Amino acid sequence: MxxxxxxxxxxxxxxxxxxxxxxxxxxxxxxxxxxxxxxxxxxxxxxxxxxxxxxxxxxxxxxxxxxxxxxxxxxxxxxxxxxxxxxxxxxxxxxxxxxxxxxxxxxxxxxxxxxxxxxxxxxxxxxxxxxxxxxxxxxxxxxxxxxxxxxxxxxxxxxxxxxxxxxxxxGLKPRLPKEAVFHVNGYKKDEEALPVLEAFEQTTATYYKERTGGERQEGWAKQMARVMETPNRLYMKEFIESKGLDKK
Missing domain, CATH: 3.40.109.10 (NADH Oxidase)
Structure with missing residues (x-):
């Protein structure tokens, strides 16, 4: 390396x-x-x-x-x-x-x-x-x-x-396993992806629990779902267009 x-x-x-x-x-x-x-x-x-x-x-x-x-x-x-x-x-x-x-x-x-x-x-x-x-x-x-x-x-x-x-x-934060992001000759089926994501959920929950002394035990999937549940910065489209961009 x-x-x-x-x-x-x-x-x-x-x-x-x-x-x-x-x-x-x-x-x-x-x-x-x-x-x-x-x-x-x-x-x-x-x-x-x-x-x-x-x-x-x-x-x-x-x-x-x-x-x-x-x-x-x-x-x-x-x-x-x-x-x-x-x-x-x-x-x-x-x-x-x-x-x-x-x-x-x-x-x-x-x-x-x-x-x-x-x-x-x-x-x-x-x-x-x-x-x-x-x-x-x-x-x-x-x-x-x-x-x-x-x-x-x-x-x-x-x-x-x-x-x-x-x-x-x-310290280093866990990244998604290679199996979750690397696809060969086409996108993986959900039945292959879900077990990998479930395992990563446990990995990240353990990471946050150890990092925060037990104050936080939320895994990656729950964290991302919570963050993305409510749309953010919805003014963006109008602002970008006001700059003369992304109109077509």
Whole structure:
């Protein structure tokens, strides 16, 4: 097992960081690593906003649900789906790309591009001995986040990432067994999948019981079902369309 794979398998979300900022060289290396990610048809449909102003970090922490590690970390990145740049190059080229930019496929391409770039940055950070945690809580109020970061039309902040020197080691969280996520030559039948999920439910219930000293004994399936029982952030469709995206 090589060092890269060891880094991948050792991933854990860090939610407490030391008060030690990243160096400028580290920041540049992380952004370059993000840019090296695969991108659909060379489109590079993303932008990364580095948050260095303490006041902005504090406001983002509030908007994300009062998550302190959004404010207190070595550096904070916001990953954006970005077709504004493509609108600029369309103007340069004297053409119109509105129909493409407003399509469902374009929104999927942009979302995938953003995710690939972010994961490259995450792996690069962890390879340097840093910790990371993704912050989807920015989507609690994207209108306010977008305004705060002065994002124009066709730019949507999808999530953030706090990076820094870990000041806590929460330990590895169990992942679904390979048999639950890896299918060969077609999707598995439910009768094959259910026993695997039931076993994982027991594994995760035991994990939470031991981690919390018995205060929590809810397994993965019950936790996910409870979380997903009530739809969240239902304003999203309207907001995305207001940005000139995903209309077709």
């Amino acid at each position: 090589n060092e890269t794979i060891q880094t991948l398998l050792a991933h854990q979300s860090i939610r407490k960081f030391k008060e030690q900022p990243l160096t400028e060289e580290m920041i540049q290396t992380l952004v370059q690593s993000a840019q090296a990610a695969s991108t659909s048809s060379y489109q590079q449909v993303y932008s990364i906003i580095g948050i260095e102003d303490p006041a902005i970090k504090k406001e983002l922490a509030t908007l994300a649900g009062n998550q302190t590690y959004v404010e207190k970390n070595g550096y904070f990145f916001v990953f954006c789906l970005d077709y504004h740049r493509h609108q600029l190059i369309a103007t340069m080229a004297g053409t119109n790309i509105d129909d493409t930019v407003q399509s469902k496929e374009a929104f999927m391409v942009g979302t995938i591009d953003v995710s690939l770039a972010a994961q490259n940055l995450a792996i690069a950070a962890e390879s340097l001995g840093l910790g990371i945690v993704y912050i989807g809580g920015l989507r609690n109020n994207l209108e306010a986040v977008s305004s705060l970061l002065e994002c124009p039309d066709h730019v949507v902040p999808l999530f953030g990432m706090a990076v820094g020197y870990p000041d806590a080691t929460p």
